[in-house]
Amino acid sequence: MLIFEIHQHVIDVDLLKAISIFLDCGKVEIGRKVGAPDTWVYRLRISTQTDILNNLLPLLQSQSMMLNKREHDIKLFVHACLLVTDKKHTTIDGQGELANIAARLSSKLSFENKQKLPNSNKSLNAERVTGFTDAEGHFSFTIVPPKLESNYTGVIFNFTITQESSEGAKRF
Amino acid sequence: MINNVKKITIDNKIYILSLEYIFGLFEGDGSVTIQLKPNISHKTGASRTSSVNF
Numbered sequence: 001m002l003i004f005e006i007h008q009h010v011i012d013v014d015l016l017k018a019i020s021i022f023l024d025c026g027k028v029e030i031g032r033k034v035g036a037p038d039t040w041v042y043r044l045r046i047s048t049q050t051d052i053l054n055n056l057l058p059l060l061q062s063q064s065m066m067l068n069k070r071e072h073d074i075k076l077f078v079h080a081c082l083l084v085t086d087k088k089h090t091t092i093d094g095q096g097e098l099a100n101i102a103a104r105l106s107s108k109l110s111f112e113n114k115q116k117l118p119n120s121n122k123s124l125n126a127e128r129v130t131g132f133t134d135a136e137g138h139f140s141f142t143i144v145p146p147k148l149e150s151n152y153t154g155v156i157f158n159f160t161i162t163q164e165s166s167e168g169a170k171r172f
Numbered sequence: 173m174i175n176n177v178k179k180i181t182i183d184n185k186i187y188i189l190s191l192e193y194i195f196g197l198f199e200g201d202g203s204v205t206i207q208l209k210p211n212i213s214h215k216t217g218a219s220r221t222s223s224v225n226f
Contacts, residue, residue, distance in 0.1 A: 003205040006198050018180040018187040019194055063195050070199045077204040095208070102206040131196020 002080055004046040004056055007031050009039075016044040023059070025051035049084065057081045066122040066132070067167055069106035069114060076101050114166035136161050 004026075008016050016028045023046070031043035046056055060078050065071040080101050088094030106114060122128075137159065144154035177190045 001205075001207040003207060004198075004202070005205070006194075006202040008201060014182040014185055015187060017182050018189060019197075021180050021182075022178050022189045022194065059191060063191065065195070065199055067199050073204050077206065080206050098206060099208055102208060105204070105206065107203075125192060127190050127192035128196040128199075131193040131198075132200050133196075135197050135200020135202075 001047060002049075002052045002077065002084065004052065004077070005031070006044045007041055008043075010037065010042055013042045016042055020044050023055060025055040053081060053085055057085075064120065064122045066120055066124055066128060067163070068117040068120050069109075069167070071120040071122070072117050073106050076104055111164075111166055114164075117166070133161065136163070138162070 006016060006019065013028060020026045020028055025048075026044050026046035028042055028044050030040055031045075032041040034040070046052060057078065060074055060081075063074070065074055080098055083089055083094055083098060083101075089098055102108075106117070109117075138161070140158045142156045142158070144156060146153050177188060180187045180189060
């Protein structure tokens with residue numbers, strides 16, 4: 001089975017529904033049901049063969065990713081989709097090839113091997129970075145009390161995006 | 173191919189979405205899985221084959 005998912009906290013479940021409408025595929029469901037309902041995680045899950053091959057695959061083939069590990073994974077995923085399109089998953093050789101692809105996904109790679117992944121040449125743009133920021137960004141501010149002999153209270157604003165070091169430094 | 177930008181309303185909330193935004197969100201909060209699972213014929217699990225189920 002080929003599965004494409006996006007996860008969000010329950011507070012943003014409507015965003016997942018909107019994305020499902022945009023892509024005209026997938027379904028929104030509970031992804032992690034732990035604790036009170038207001039802490040649950042939902043997911044947009046695209047997993048039917050029709051949705052994957054007819055709706056998602058053409059989009060993935062037209063896109064590149066800015067993270068090296070994501071670019072690596074999407075290339076493997078597209079390869080797997082094409083094997084299924086060609087019905088090769090029904091053969092022993094095809095199943096072996098799929099197992100080999102699955103074993104090479106970034107989640108199975110050591111940190112050293114992640115560092116060796118080729119650099120993505122994706123050109124960044126505001127929409128891509130906005131989406132990425134919605135997922136990984138963090139905003140905060142700190143109120144700094146006035147120093148001695150000063151009446152001014154300081155405010156320090158922070159915006160951070162944190163990634164594992166195998167992704168290297170990317171300039172947003 | 174999907175239009176570049178769409179305005180979608182859910183529960184009175186307006187989302188202006190594009191593929192770039194969606195794949196940006198995916199890069200941060202998404203995943204892909206290639207699941208090689210044997211066919212299992214119901215709960216008893218009596219019938220199991222080595223074929224890949226898609």
